[in-house]
Amino acid sequence: MRRTLRVALLGVTMLVLAGCSEADKHQIKNLAMPDRATEQGPYTYELWKWAWVAAMITGLIVWGLIFYAVVKFRRRSDDEVPRQTRYNLPLEVFYTIAPVLMCVVFFFHTVRVQDVMTELDKQPDVTVEVTGQQWSWTFNHGVGEQNPDATGEDGDYAYDSYVYTSGDGNEIPTLVLPVDQRIQFNLRSPDVIHNFGVPSFLTRMDVIPGRVNKLQVTPTVEGTYAGKCYELCGVYHSRMLFQVEVVSQADYDAYLEELDAAGQTSDKPLTGGANVETQTGLAEDDNQEGSEE
Template identity: 80%
Template sequence: MLVLAGCSDADEHQIRNLAMPDRASAQGPYTYELWKWAWVAAMVTGVIVWGLIFYAVVRFRRRSDDEVPRQTRYNLPLEVFYTIAPVLMCVVFFFHTVRVQDEVVKLEDNPDMTVEVMGQQWTWTFNHGIGEQNAAATGEDDDFAYGEYVYTSGDGNEIPTLVLPVDQRIQFNLHSPDVIHDFGVPAFLVKMDVIPGRVNKLQITPTVEGDYVGKCYELCGVYHSRMLFNVKVVSQSEYDAYLADLAEAGQTADAPVLGGSNATTQTGLGESQSQEGSQE
């Protein structure tokens, strides 16, 4: 109690969340519940084991007139229990882990929107398809006057920002032109590998407007720690305005900006532009 009394409000919040961030997506509670009940199971197991240890220490402590007991005796029922109980625990954990995994990686046929994501050494590019959104935001007919996509990308001086509409099911198509990365937003409690040569797909529904951080969870090279991005979850009207602003700024393309000569590879510390080009 003395130790807990010294905790700040932020510390107490972290303790209540079991060191997990607040859930800001529809998929997040599934991950959190799995994490919470894993802690409960671990604590129950710990209490039982600690109780048996202390009981044995007190009940069978050596006294001055005791003889050393035989060291080859065994208790068959107890040894069977020690074998069966961990196996059953692993089966239960496996079942619930697969159940949660199936829920958080489930793909619906018609998501509300799609974002093409490119992770590269060492930054991110986000492509937003503007079809109907562009027409709604700009008043244009369905002729895609600003191109099929608008995009934003990081560089050596600026971390990119991924803007998303709240309460929309968003499909992220994940691309990599170089090595394995991992796309994740801690507040969403979901992440997925970005693998060269294949397109992994992840659907997330942000549920809370606000500012968040995202990062690469896979050690991808010497400047892996710089693969950061910001996330802003906004209303649909603000999102439409954001797409229009990107279009007005000329950040448009007929196809997603995903790599090769179109990639905006972040120049690393002490690297020259020629080295940057060789990375692409």
């Protein structure tokens, strides 16, 4: 009987694995996480991976104890019902202390990774002013020399002039970034809370009205990545998408020149409200026009 069950289990396992596509196998290998495209990404992935390992070890121990108790102490026809109030002090101490120790370890490593992901270099290579607004994004790229001491608040911006790109209800914007450069995002919102995130960067941050949140990443792999808002921000939240293109430094410089030639320039970054047109095409009928507020 046992041999038959083993053969059946092996057959089902092989059948399931044979039905997986290459993409599925890649997802399984990555534990359902995207490929890491930044210098900071592996820290998040390692935390995720070892959390899975800890969870599986805990599961195996618990399942093992359950099956051991079921088999070892199963009731037989001539057995009396065992006492239901008996205590096992060592076992109770174990299952009280062990979860506490696990939480302490998880907390320690989570804080360690959080510190890495939120660390701010005083002199980032590039600073991008990001505005999240109902319901799209505006990206302001600085032109010229960067002031490393700028705070990004109250008009104290890192550059003397900017070029920008913004999205609307019909077209999502594209955020172009240079590879192997430490990028700082200054995140602003003029209306409600949004959340700026790129899955392949394995990090994200809230965009909160009335304050400037700062996030730094170092893209390491050229390519095109999807970005979106992770915070439910209103009826058209699902349209708050953007695309990220990580390119070489030469291509990045050429992109800034294209925006400048197209007249998409400003003395200061567009920070939302009437300064940013993001609702074009969102009117539900001909009598309801999109607003710039």
